[in-house]
Amino acid sequence: MNDLALLVLRLVQGGLLAGHGAQKGFGSFGGPGMAGAAGWLESLGLRPGKPWAGMAVLVELGGGLLTLLGLANPLGPVLSATAMGMAAVTAHQGKPIWVTAGGAELPAVNITTAAALVMSGPGRYSLDRLLGIRVPGWITALTVLGALVSLGVGYFSEPEPAEGEPEAA
Numbered sequence: 001m002n003d004l005a006l007l008v009l010r011l012v013q014g015g016l017l018a019g020h021g022a023q024k025g026f027g028s029f030g031g032p033g034m035a036g037a038a039g040w041l042e043s044l045g046l047r048p049g050k051p052w053a054g055m056a057v058l059v060e061l062g063g064g065l066l067t068l069l070g071l072a073n074p075l076g077p078v079l080s081a082t083a084m085g086m087a088a089v090t091a092h093q094g095k096p097i098w099v100t101a102g103g104a105e106l107p108a109v110n111i112t113t114a115a116a117l118v119m120s121g122p123g124r125y126s127l128d129r130l131l132g133i134r135v136p137g138w139i140t141a142l143t144v145l146g147a148l149v150s151l152g153v154g155y156f157s158e159p160e161p162a163e164g165e166p167e168a169a
Contacts, residue, residue: 002120002123003123003124003125004125005123006070006117006120006121006122006123006125006126007070007123007125007126009113009116009117010067010068010069010070010117010122010123010126011068013064013067013077013080013110013113013114013117014063014064014065014066014067014068014069014076014080015064015068016064017060017061017063017064017067017080017083017084017110018060018061018064018065018068019064020060020064020083021056021057021058021059021060021061021062021063021064021083022061024037024053024056024057024060025037025053025057025061034050034053034054034057037049037053037056037057038050038052038053041053041056041090042160043159043160044090044091044154044157044159045090045157045158045159045160046090046153046154046157047157055150056083056086059079059082059083059086060079060080060083062076062079063075063076063077063078063079063080063082063083064076064080066079067079067080067114067117069126069127070122070123070125070126070127070128070129071122071126071127071128071133072128072133072135073117073118073121073122073126073128073135074117074118074121074135074140075135075139075140075143076117077114077115077117077118078114078118078140078143078144078147079143079147080110080113080114081110081111081114081115081118081147082146082147082150082151084106084107084108084110084111084114085107085111085147085151085154086150086151086154087104087107088104088107088108088111089151089154089155090154090155090157090159092104092107093155
């Protein structure tokens with residue numbers, strides 16, 4: 001039963017995050033596409049926006065698909081947590097927790113789900129199990145290091161001032 005629960009978690013969390021990446025990358029599901037995502041990321045202080053948008057698509061779509069398939073665990077959930085962590089420290093930073101106030105409620109749930117998948121592994125119904133794949137620890141460590149660096153950059157980025165608001169000196 002635990003393996004079935006892990007499969008459900010992976011399918012929902014990975015599938016939704018992959019869809020989120022497809023919105024940014026291709027304009028799927030009513031998303032902004034790459035140009036719209038780049039402009040939005042620039043407004044959050046992530047400049048230039050195009051490389052950040054490309055990275056967001058790679059992390060969200062790639063991490064989501066890896067998670068969904070249970071492939072190369074724990075890289076998918078680590079990438080998923082990175083994407084949601086970046087959302088929390090940029091788009092939702094300084095706001096109350098609840099999504100109705102623009103807060104990081106949903107990223108917090110996604111980060112928690114991804115952390116649970118990192119700790120538990122992908123389960124029996126995964127490509128890792130089927131193919132006998134085990135990701136070396138050093139690859140996981142490099143992925144986590146890259147995630148922490150990108151989160152630091154996101155945290156310290158300066159959003160554009162709102163219209164009519166004076167620029168910081």
